[in-house]
Amino acid sequence: MSDFSSLGLSDWLIDQCKQMGISKPTAVQENCVPPILQGRDCMGCAKTGSGKTAAFVLPVLQKLSEDPFGIFCLVLTPTRELAYQIAEQFRVLGKPLGLRDCIIVGGMDMVTQALELAKQPHVVVATPGRLADHIRSSNTFSIKKIHFLILDEADRLLEQGCTDFTKDLEVILSAVPAKRQTLLFSATLTDTLQELKSIAMNKPFFWESKSEVRTVEELDQRYILTPEKVKDAYLVHLIQKFQDEHEDWSIIIFTNTCKNCQILTMMLREFNFPTISLHSMMKQKQRFANLAKFKSSVFKILIATDVAARGLDIPTVQVVINHNTPGLPKIYIHRVGRTARAGRHGVSITLVTQYDIHLVHSIEEQIQTKLKEYPAEESEVLKILTQVNVTRRECEIKLESTDFDEKKEINKRKQMILEGKDPDLEQKRKEELEKIRNQKKKFKNKIHEAIQRNKVAFLVLLNSRGPRALHIDVKL
């Protein structure tokens, strides 16, 4: 492995790395920093926790020090928390430069952000939605002259998931110069390569870590097969066990919905576990505050939706528990990648019901590794089953008495308005679609019944006429 100076980085940057405890480049840094310094576009695909952030921050800072101007670099990333984390790396490594950065994310004051953008910071780190809003509504800043455009978690930015960034990306891409250096990074780039190539137009240098296995060696990947109704008891059992045996371990539990995240948080608190949550229905300030409390180990258990699945770098996280089996292997890869980072060890445990076994198979196929069964003490789990399920039900009732669902509805409507849609019209459309779907279903059922009836008639006929009846055509 080479050292940072052989990659072409200046002494002041190498000193900054040392201060952060970074002395030798990781593979992604070793392979991507030189071509970036040569001015090439770059697509870097490396495992979670392998130092992709520094692989782009370091060359950007080096280039910025040679020809400083603002706005020099724009970084796009899918979540607000990740934007703050990336900005912090720029700030720490770029301290000797007097680097000025600016974070543009949703849920924060737009006017303050507009003022900061107008001051021409060297680096802007943004989530696409809010930056696109600023581009649409303000002429006090320009990203027409940026040198670097970086898409971190690039595949997620191009995906049409529950948050669809494509329209906002179009706005941003039409506001940046065609002549720029584009850097794209993720642990899961490969299935979006073609779209990515259209963004990194300048014959990008592509680097991917060689290993077949898509997760890190230091991660012990486990599963527990459980009926749905016993999942929570397993969860409580596991947390109790980890807390008893490893006081200093932090745990992230991933769940599928904001509501479930809220209920599980309430439930674990009833059992006196120091639990905190992170999901998209929380106010942004609360999200940041909760994450800070988790990072500083004031709370050792974080229950989150996939808003925390990508990029978050919290070294104390030793365990990731998937309360639901992720529907997509790449979500699994990012979730479990919150532990076993930068060469540390970690454990992931996925709670699997009988209906999720096919999901585990496709995860295993993608990551080229078999998950091993976690040796849980079933008898201990059964002892607490009733108590856990009663507590969960109580929490559900408590949550129902709050305005959680109502807030969800309001948030949905707000989001639609922001996307330029009419919520009432959308609702009508949804109802009409549902009607059509039901009609189709009824029609299908009728056909199915008719087939069944004809089959029976055919068999009766067959029985009464003997084998020659096989030549009879059944008309539906």
Ligand SMILES: Nc1ncnc2c1ncn2[C@@H]1O[C@H](COP(=O)(O)OP(=O)(O)OP(=O)(O)O)[C@@H](O)[C@H]1O
């Ligand atoms: N060369 C290095 N030596 C040791 N530690 C490093 C090095 N480079 C980065 N790190 C540290 O490794 C950790 C993980 O880095 P980073 O967050 O950039 O990972 P990543 O590859 O972006 O992961 P993810 O895919 O999950 O976003 C960070 O704490 C970072 O400070």
